[in-house]
Amino acid sequence: DAGVTQSPTHLIKTRGQHVTLRCSPISGHKSVSWYQQVLGQGPQFIFQYYEKEERGRGNFPDRFSARQFPNYSSELNVNALLLGDSALYLCASSLATGVINEQFFGPGTRLTVL
């Protein structure tokens, strides 16, 4: 079975530009979460979506937005890019039911802002 897929793998942008990152969850998973991981840190929670509705949002500015589509895939959008947005962006999918709610991560998109 295919795992979580993300595209693109790598991306280079300049300050002020906009970026869209894409994620396809594991088949049967209805929830997608987005995390930002800067070098030397653990992943930081950005958003969680379930059945196309936002379920949670981390401490990120309004420049960050996301959505989930009827097929459960998701997009993360970042506007007005800053140098500090350079990071590995991770998508995780889960069944989003029960106490455990294990999350499975994709390979990530490496974003570099120049």
Added chain:
Amino acid sequence: TQLLEQSPQFLSIQEGENLTVYCNSSSVFSSLQWYRQEPGEGPVLLVTVVTGGEVKKLKRLTFQFGDARKDSSLHITAAQPGDTGLYLCAGRNSNSGYALNFGKGTSLLVTP
């Protein structure tokens, strides 16, 4: 403020040695997960612990959840170079909803 504190931050050992890494918090977690991450890749789930005092084994890896569900440990027996990577603990509590709170990780290097 980091909800989960991991120690040590870095660990370099030789093949065949044993090691333990720790994940501590002042908060109670409903579940805690351990991941291993290699450079440039996403974290890979190793185990989930739910019950206080629970011990789970995965080959040479032993995971324990503290009785009060505030801490966890990962013990590796006879480490091998393939164990090299960043070990991350992540937990969910009543404030985080479905989001995972991650520690900064323990970077492990096992040399032949």
